[in-house]
Amino acid sequence: ANEPYAAAKDSHAIVVCTEWDEFIKLDYELIHSTMQKPSYIFDGRLILDHDQLMSIGFNVFCIGKKPPKNQFLTQSPL
Numbered sequence: 001a002n003e004p005y006a007a008a009k010d011s012h013a014i015v016v017c018t019e020w021d022e023f024i025k026l027d028y029e030l031i032h033s034t035m036q037k038p039s040y041i042f043d044g045r046l047i048l049d050h051d052q053l054m055s056i057g058f059n060v061f062c063i064g065k066k067p068p069k070n071q072f073l074t075q076s077p078l
Contacts, residue, residue: 004022004026005027005031005034009035010036011035011036012035012036012037012038012040013042014031014035014040014041014042015041016041016042016043017045018045019047023047023048028041028048028052028058029056032056032057032058038059039057039059040058040059041058041059041061042061043060043061043063044062044063045063046063046064048060
């Protein structure tokens, strides 16, 4: 299924709000390479490997976890 990859293409952000295994197993390096930069991922279920995502280049935000100090302010294009 190519739908998650097509949906992420040229976007700035991904929101994951499910615990389905198919979202854990996606190729996030490929996804990041097709997204606009800066790229954000919001993990609403705490199912993803946040360290790996940050090493790829994602700005990672999670429900139930405090972000690093001023992360959004220093990364935001606004």
